[in-house]
Amino acid sequence: MLRSILTVGGWTMVSRVLGFLRDILIAAMLGAGPVADAFFLANRLPNLFRRLFGEGAFNAAFVPGFAGVLASEGPAAARRFAEEALAVMTFWLLGLTVLAEIFMPQIMGLYALGFTDEPEKFALVVELARITFPYMPLICLTALLSGVLNGLDRFAAAAAAPVIYNVVSIGFMLALPPFVPTVGHALSWGVSVSGVAQIVLLYWAVRRAGMSLRLPRPRLTPQMRLLFRRMGPGLLGSGVIQLNLAVDAFISGLLPAGTVSVIYYADRVNQLPLGVIGVAVGTALLPTLSRQVRGGEPGQAVTTLNRAIEFALLLTLPAALALVVAALPIVSVLFGRGAFTPEDAQRAAEALAAYAVGLPAFVLVKVLVPAFFARGDTKAPVWTGTLAVVVNLALNFALMGPLQHMGPPLSSSIAAWFNVVLLAWLLHRRGHLATDAELRRRVPRMLAAGLAMTAVLWMVERTVFAALGGSFGLRWVALALLVSAGLAAYGVAGQLLGGFDLRKAAQAVLRRRRAPAE
Structure with a gap:
């Protein structure tokens, strides 16, 4: 498992470094102004789907199912399973995209409620959201191809795909501004084009792995009904962090101008350890636990979970402490130039410290949830996740007044710890988690x-x-x-x-x- 964690973590680190370069350029060119606010909100919507599907519910439902069919029925049956999922996903994702493009003003009217009083700013958000939203079906289908590779214990290509996102975004941001109204437009086109590039890379990797997929007529077979039944509740169970971040974005839109941007920059720094450690451990852990549970090795599964928790805390505890104590120097050096003012840096640093309080919890959620999914249980994380979202929303409304830009990130941190406690208690009660010496x-x-x-x-x-x-x-x-x-x-x-x-x-x-x- 450590080898897989290092593979995913290594590629994720490359992606995060390139992501920092992209964000440094965004901060220098846009700062925390209205165009930056509009792009970050517009980009939140497809990225919410990316994080839910790519790192959450779909992977949690698809990988155990694909791995189980591969182990019990062989590669041909596993290929048919993946093709059926590809067909159904393509059908409903394209339909959802068409509806979203048509009704984007109404969607953003709810999501970007704080912008509706400024017609020009709201029109910009809607326009940018329409440009970025095609990224959603592309990246969700990329998640399916990643699931095939993960089920085959091939992690490198799927982990490398986000590198393309950052490379294309940087290229478009530097080359396209003379031909579009704003840098925000250039960034938005870069997002959607990167989705095309990622799906091409992953399809090539799947073919190279000997699992070439075709696109049959979509049919809701019994296997597909079971897959989507497991996937539905998992959207909330494994995506609690992302739903909480979406709540943060909604609340930050109601706060003073620039709040969306400073919270975004803070979250980007926080996402470095969260992405490298949390995604790597969670991605590598699920197939391992699934095999151990299916193979009748419950004791070994508990030991594996202990080592995953230990590895996660080994890196996240010092990262959280470092981000709290050194938030301002980090933000100032990374983003403090061009349109990004010292006042923006101070506000972003305060938001970063608030996020860092919950960093170990954000990662532990990604470690504990696979322990449920490996046993086919997507319901338990749902109700714990639902309670965590409710806690986050209540805290957001309570803290947005007195703490302003620190309110949303601190609310997410507290809600994440609440979720960890509930998940750990449930696993312990069922005998699936017992901390060893x-x-x-x-x-x-x-x-x-x-x-x-x-x-x-x-x-x-x-x-x-x-x-x-x-x-x-x-x-x-x-x-x-x-x-x-x-x-x-x-x-x-x-x-x-x-x-x-x-x-x-x-x-x-x-x-x-x-x-x-x-």
Whole structure:
């Protein structure tokens, strides 16, 4: 499982780095102004589907089903299963896209409620949303092809696909502005074109894996009815984080101008560890747990879940602490130029610290939910997710007044912890989660190492960073020193305290490098 986590995590890291480059350019060219607000809201809608389907419900329903058919009936039956799913998905996604394009003003009238009092800004949101929405069916079908590859234990191509999204977006943002009304239009066209490029890459990878798919006539066979029954409730169960972020976007549209943008920039920084760790662990964990459950190895499944929790906390605890204590230097260096003002940086840093409070919980949700899906249970995460969304919405309305731009991210963080507690309690009650001695021993030591790292970051930020944080180049040097000092402090403290064993981790990486490439 570690090899698969490293494969997905490595490609996700490349994608996130390119995503940061894209966001740095957006911040410099648009700042936190009205065009930026309009693009971010317009792009939220198809990306909500991307995160739900690509990282959530569809994968959770499709991968166990595909893997089960492959194991029990062979590749030919698995191919038919995937083709039937492809046909049905294509049919209803295209229909949904046509309806969305027609009724986009009404949809955005609900989603971007805070913009309706400004006709020009609202018209821009609708126009950009119509350009970006075709990305939705493209990326959902890409998720299906990714599910086929994941079911075959081939993770590299699916993990690399988001790199194309960022490359195409950057290219369009730099090349297209002279030919379109705004940079927001260039970005929006880049989103949809990247969807075409991703689906081409994944289809090629599926064919190369020996699972060439055709598009038959759509039919709701018994297998498809079961797939969509499992997928429906999973939309909420595995997509709680994304639904909470959608609630944040809705609430931020009601707050002062620029709030949508500063929350977006904060979320982008928070998404680096969340995407690299959470998506990697969740993607690699589901097929492993599914095989162990189906193979009659419940004890091994519990052990696997313990190691996944340990690995997730190993990285997210220090990341969360670092983002809280060093939020302003990180945001200032990444985005603080051009149209992005120091006031924008301060607000985005405060929102980032609020998101960081919930970072371990955001990742743990992605670790715990596959434990339900691997056993065919999509209902339990639904009601826990529903309660979490309700908590998030209530907190948003309660905190948006006194905390302004910090209200939505802090609400999401609290709701994520609420969801983790409920999921863990249910798994423990059913005998699917029992923390072993190694996990109980290591987690407090990881936390202690993280606190030691926090002290080092606080000192470096107020000495070295303050001294070097002048010109553009020196600010990057100062940030590199800050990050390096934090990593070194956490590594040394964790090794000395017994939070982890660097030698074992190095041996695992070396074993992966010696293994045949996927």
